[in-house]
Amino acid sequence: KAGVTQTPRYLIKTRGQQVTLSCSPISGHRSVSWYQQTPGQGLQFLFEYFSETQRNKGNFPGRFSGRQFSNSRSEMNVSTLELGDSALYLCASSLALAGGNYNEQFFGPGTRLTVL
């Protein structure tokens, strides 16, 4: 079974631009979560999607948004990029079985975004 894939793997943008990152979950996984990793803050939760609905959101400004499609693929968008948005963006997918029990998350390789 193919793992979680993320595209692009590397991206360079300038301040003020916007960017869209893509995540394809493991086949059959319905939940996709996004995380930001920076040297200063470590790994932080951005948001989680299930069945095209955002179920939970971390403490990030509204410039960070996402969506999930009917095939469970997810995109996240960052508008009006700032230098501090330079980070590794990771997505993770999980089965999210019914019943609400915690399901193990599987991480993609990440997209490294550099904002100049």
Next chain:
Amino acid sequence: KNEVEQSPQNLTAQEGEFITINCSYSVGISALHWLQQHPGGGIVSLFMLSSGKKKHGRLIATINIQEKHSSLHITASHPRDSAVYICAVAEGTYKYIFGTGTRLKVLA
């Protein structure tokens, strides 16, 4: 105070040594995850625990729910174990809270 604390932050060991990395948390959790991140960024899941102990090869992970503490042990460490080890607790069903990571370097 961070909700998830890891220690030590950095660790250098000689090949063959027994290594322990600790994780303490202050929130209620549904599971705890040990992750490994190599240079380049990719994260690999090592263990997911909700109780007791798990073993995989030279790696052992334990969790004490009452004490809100988990440990990751590496027996007979090897240079290829050099990586950042991250403790992540699942708060509820939807999200992780991460520790700051332990940077391990194993010297040959």
